[in-house]
Amino acid sequence: MGMEGIGARVARKEDKRFITGKGRYTDDMVVPGMKHAHFIRSPHAHAKIKSIDTSAAEKMPGVIGILNGAQLAEDAIGNIICGWMIHSKDGTPMNMGAWRPLAQDTVRYVGDAVAIVVADSKTQARDAAEAVVVDYETLPVVTSAIEALKDGAPQLHPEAKNNLIFDWEIGDSAATDAAIASAAHVTEMKVINNRLVPNPMEPRAALGVYDEGEDHYTLWTTSQNPHVARLVLSAFYNVAPENKLRVIAPDVGGGFGSKIYIYPEEIVCLWASKRTGVPVKWNSDRTEAFLTDAHGRDHVSTVKMAFDADNRITGFKVDTIANLGAYMSLFSSSVPTYLYATLLSGQYNIPNIHANVRTVYTNTVPVDAYRGAGRPEATYLVERTMETAARELGVSPAELRKTNFVREFPHQTPVIMCYDAGDFEASLNAAMDASDYAGFAARKEEAKSRGKLRGIGMSCYIEACGIAPSAAVGSLGAGVGLWESAEVRVNAVGTVEVLTGSHSHGQGHETTFAQLVADRFGVGIDTVSIVHGDTDKVQMGMGTYGSRSGAVGMSAVVKALDKVEIKAKKLAAHLLEADESDIVIENGELKVAGTDKSVPWFQMALAAYTAHNMPEGMEPGLKEGAFYDPSNFTFPAGCYICEVEVDPETGKTEIIQFVAADDFGKIINPMIVEGQVHGGVAQGIGQALLEGTHYDAETGQLLTASYMDYTMPRADDLPSFQISTTETACPSNPLGIKGCGEAGAIGSPPALINAITDAIGNNDLTMPATPQRVWAALGSAK
Amino acid sequence: MANVSMTVNGRSVSGQCEDRTLLVQFIRENLGLTGTHVGCDTSQCGACVVHVDGKAVKSCTMLAAQADGSEVVTIEGLASGGELHPVQAAFREHHGLQCGFCTPGMIMSAVDMIQRHGGRLDEKTVRQELEGNICRCTGYHNIVKAVLDAASKMGDGTKVAAE
Numbered sequence: 055m056g057m058e059g060i061g062a063r064v065a066r067k068e069d070k071r072f073i074t075g076k077g078r079y080t081d082d083m084v085v086p087g088m089k090h091a092h093f094i095r096s097p098h099a100h101a102k103i104k105s106i107d108t109s110a111a112e113k114m115p116g117v118i119g120i121l122n123g124a125q126l127a128e129d130a131i132g133n134i135i136c137g138w139m140i141h142s143k144d145g146t147p148m149n150m151g152a153w154r155p156l157a158q159d160t161v162r163y164v165g166d167a168v169a170i171v172v173a174d175s176k177t178q179a180r181d182a183a184e185a186v187v188v189d190y191e192t193l194p195v196v197t198s199a200i201e202a203l204k205d206g207a208p209q210l211h212p213e214a215k216n217n218l219i220f221d222w223e224i225g226d227s228a229a230t231d232a233a234i235a236s237a238a239h240v241t242e243m244k245v246i247n248n249r250l251v252p253n254p255m256e257p258r259a260a261l262g263v264y265d266e267g268e269d270h271y272t273l274w275t276t277s278q279n280p281h282v283a284r285l286v287l288s289a290f291y292n293v294a295p296e297n298k299l300r301v302i303a304p305d306v307g308g309g310f311g312s313k314i315y316i317y318p319e320e321i322v323c324l325w326a327s328k329r330t331g332v333p334v335k336w337n338s339d340r341t342e343a344f345l346t347d348a349h350g351r352d353h354v355s356t357v358k359m360a361f362d363a364d365n366r367i368t369g370f371k372v373d374t375i376a377n378l379g380a381y382m383s384l385f386s387s388s389v390p391t392y393l394y395a396t397l398l399s400g401q402y403n404i405p406n407i408h409a410n411v412r413t414v415y416t417n418t419v420p421v422d423a424y425r426g427a428g429r430p431e432a433t434y435l436v437e438r439t440m441e442t443a444a445r446e447l448g449v450s451p452a453e454l455r456k457t458n459f460v461r462e463f464p465h466q467t468p469v470i471m472c473y474d475a476g477d478f479e480a481s482l483n484a485a486m487d488a489s490d491y492a493g494f495a496a497r498k499e500e501a502k503s504r505g506k507l508r509g510i511g512m513s514c515y516i517e518a519c520g521i522a523p524s525a526a527v528g529s530l531g532a533g534v535g536l537w538e539s540a541e542v543r544v545n546a547v548g549t550v551e552v553l554t555g556s557h558s559h560g561q562g563h564e565t566t567f568a569q570l571v572a573d574r575f576g577v578g579i580d581t582v583s584i585v586h587g588d589t590d591k592v593q594m595g596m597g598t599y600g601s602r603s604g605a606v607g608m609s610a611v612v613k614a615l616d617k618v619e620i621k622a623k624k625l626a627a628h629l630l631e632a633d634e635s636d637i638v639i640e641n642g643e644l645k646v647a648g649t650d651k652s653v654p655w656f657q658m659a660l661a662a663y664t665a666h667n668m669p670e671g672m673e674p675g676l677k678e679g680a681f682y683d684p685s686n687f688t689f690p691a692g693c694y695i696c697e698v699e700v701d702p703e704t705g706k707t708e709i710i711q712f713v714a715a716d717d718f719g720k721i722i723n724p725m726i727v728e729g730q731v732h733g734g735v736a737q738g739i740g741q742a743l744l745e746g747t748h749y750d751a752e753t754g755q756l757l758t759a760s761y762m763d764y765t766m767p768r769a770d771d772l773p774s775f776q777i778s779t780t781e782t783a784c785p786s787n788p789l790g791i792k793g794c795g796e797a798g799a800i801g802s803p804p805a806l807i808n809a810i811t812d813a814i815g816n817n818d819l820t821m822p823a824t825p826q827r828v829w830a831a832l833g834s835a836k
Numbered sequence: 837m838a839n840v841s842m843t844v845n846g847r848s849v850s851g852q853c854e855d856r857t858l859l860v861q862f863i864r865e866n867l868g869l870t871g872t873h874v875g876c877d878t879s880q881c882g883a884c885v886v887h888v889d890g891k892a893v894k895s896c897t898m899l900a901a902q903a904d905g906s907e908v909v910t911i912e913g914l915a916s917g918g919e920l921h922p923v924q925a926a927f928r929e930h931h932g933l934q935c936g937f938c939t940p941g942m943i944m945s946a947v948d949m950i951q952r953h954g955g956r957l958d959e960k961t962v963r964q965e966l967e968g969n970i971c972r973c974t975g976y977h978n979i980v981k982a983v984l985d986a987a988s989k990m991g992d993g994t995k996v997a998a999e
């Protein structure tokens with residue numbers, strides 16, 4: 055692998071700027087003449103806008119312009135769309151209501167944008183916003199998806215009767231019912247997956263610049279996929295033609311899904327720049343982030359799992375209601391369907407599965423993909439059910455899982471996915487060894503002697519990453535293809551630039567993508583630059599989410615490297631008067647194998663650009679591009695074990711140990727992979743123990759809209775993690791990569807809740823398992 | 837309007853700002869030192885931590901005018917002469933950062949913590965001390981490692997400095 059090649063634990067190249075304060079995030083950008091925006095937002099969860107009076111505000115100091123939905127309509131700016139078509143089981147298309155970037159007649163959640171004030175300074179914009187008078191007529195509110203489906207509930211969109219967006223199913227209902235009817239044992243549960251607020255530490259921001267001279271637009275934005283943003287802004291929102299629009303996502307301070315989407319603010323800032331004639335910058339404060347960043351999860355499900363007399367699963371039936379909030383966000387429809395129900399087979403052989411999913415409008419923030427997106431919800435159902443079933447059947451949780459593991463690959467599940475590789479027992483065993491599972495009983499006794507309740511829980515997750523084969527997702531309703539692009543440019547001096555459509559917002563691509571080049575050509579990673587996040591530099595790409603940068607983005611780089619290698623070898627063979635097939639690349643040299651004849655890498659590159667002595671017919675230069683479309687999803691899997699101690703006096707849970715054993719396939723940089731697991735597990739623990747999103751049911755006010763009310767995991771809430779990996783290569787892409795970005799957030803919540811319910815002897819516990827809830831559950835267990 | 841003068845990273849600076857201007861705004865907008873970040877509006881995330889007269893302070897919690905006459909060090913002023921501060925180096929070595937947004941505040945808090953404890957730190961203390969700095973990316977695991985490693989490397993030096 056070499057010191058800096060594939061598999062090497064290389065410190066990150068990008069760190070230097072971040073640790074010295076030289077990172078460049080959107081809100082750090084300053085352009086000449088730049089002015090500041092403040093959005094006026096609805097304080098009501100549901101209301102008619104009767105009038106907007108800006109007359110007093112317009113006279114305030116520094117105010118340049120105040121724009122609202124009527125002007126947006128004048129310029130024919132389009133509605134925000136959901137890019138994944140789902141059909142209900144009766145064949146009708148999903149019922150999508152209109153989402154105006156600035157609400158025109160009706161507001162549907164607290165935070166819905168109504169107008170934008172542009173002024174010389176941020177404070178002036180804020181002050182003027184205070185003087186804008188919006189007259190609202192409030193309407194009845196509904197925040198719970200279950201309530202919203204009931205007859206007589208407040209109606210959000212005329213398109214969606216009873217607020218139902220679609221009623222979708224997957225799998226064989228009759229066969230699953232039959233399996234349940236003839237089962238030796240059926241485990242039934244009601245499971246809630248709590249709504250979460252993603253909270254990347256960098257709040258969203260946008261800087262829109264319209265250049266009148268060139269009739270050209272530039273948007274700096276906090277995006278995980280600037281190319282998709284450009285496509286959507288031009289093709290659907292009609293803000294600017296694609297060839298006249300440059301979107302730049304510079305350093306981005308975390309995303310976790312919430313920065314995939316194109317939000318009203320980006321559309322409006324860009325449009326407002328043209329309309330007011332000044333560059334317009336907006337940056338969200340944290341309260342706005344809580345009120346407007348797409349939330350995650352929010353499912354309520356009932357499940358039935360059927361077992362035969364040998365404890366083999368014979369059927370799994372799921373009924374889910376998913377709250378999508380007030381509007382359909384970009385990928386919102388795919389999350390509770392194809393990213394969710396297709397993973398309900400877990401790591402197990404389950405012959406019959408059926409899931410029914412209803413998605414619902416409510417007066418809450420739109421819900422979309424958040425780290426894991428659908429797969430945490432599926433894993434939580436499967437793994438809570440498995441643990442519960444083990445308790446009911448009186449077998450050990452590990453035994454029940456082993457009895458049901460998929461052991462032969464490829465394995466076709468009844469819900470679309472075809473698992474290509476894996477060794478589930480290997481990760482289970484690794485996690486049990488690392489956690490000294492066998493010694494748990496003694497530790498529980500010891501804890502008891504101190505008056506504490508110990509519990510242990512496991513979770514065996516599988517997820518689908520590397521999304522995804524374009525034709526496959528297209529047939530399922532996706533509005534885009536999910537390939538990735540790369541271009542490898544070898545400069546005349548032999549340094550290398552890799553242009554990628556993947557986007558790094560913490561994942562370390564500047565290092566790991568460079569490692570691929572170092573591995574291939576034996577050049578140092580310091581001579582390799584990774585270019586991403588700018589639509590003027592990289593032609594097109596699909597961005598980073600769904601753990602796709604490794605499996606898909608890197609595969610595109612590999613394809614481009616293959617082409618460069620072929621040409622470089624041809625040229626070297628010509629220069630060395632040798633046969634092309636005898637050329638090997640080693641330590642920065644192209645050598646004739648078995649001889650001492652060689653040409654240094656940089657000299658070969660120079661020869662490609664001087665073009666004085668080229669093989670016949672070869673074009674000058676050394677630059678190759680590639681698009682890679684995956685042939686399958688990838689299937690990271692693993693086992694997480696959590697051991698907790700609950701204080702029965704206070705209900706407080708302490709995590710004694712958290713063990714992760716993951717199979718991510720090939721690993722490019724173990725240090726970065728470990729970091730991804732740490733971060734994912736922390737978010738999963740946050741969901742299980744701390745993070746609760748609460749709306750007031752009467753008014754639709756978000757009660758947890760700040761760090762005073764929404765409990766982010768702090769350093770002293772978490773333990774250090776014990777993590778390790780096992781490896782089965784992924785046959786579906788050239789590097790054998792499965793992906794690691796979401797596993798931690800997917801696998802950890804059920805391990806935590808399985809551990810706590812084991813400790814307290816009451817299985818009825820809802821996330822987040824706050825001390826108050828645990829204490830109450832303890833009371834009812836007695 | 838207030839006239840504010842202070843020393844920032846060893847340079848004397850002065851500027852005019854509205855009375856309500858926060859120190860973090862003055863640093864970012866007037867001085868163009870954008871390494872200090874704003875991650876919340878309730879003084880809880882710690883992305884904005886700088887040193888004011890040798891102590892870690894959340895610069896979103898203080899008016900620029902209150903820092904008049906003070907000695908301020910921001911993340912940009914921590915490395916000396918191209919040489920990384922040991923805490924900066926430890927964050928890189930131990931992968932204590934991912935997106936980098938919380939990092940300046942984390943590092944400034946960690947430097948202050950190590951100085952106050954004279955390098956005598958254990959995991960529990962580091963985790964408690966980091967209560968005011970939120971990171972969404974790293975799960976803190978590698979941040980804790982970095983702080984402990986930097987503390988042990990700086991150990992003696994800081995003890996002398998603290999005594």
Ligand code: FES
Nearest residue numbers: 880881882884896
């Ligand atoms: S910005 Fe100062 S604590 Fe969050």
Ligand code: FES
Nearest residue numbers: 934938971972973
């Ligand atoms: S590194 Fe991203 S928030 Fe800490």
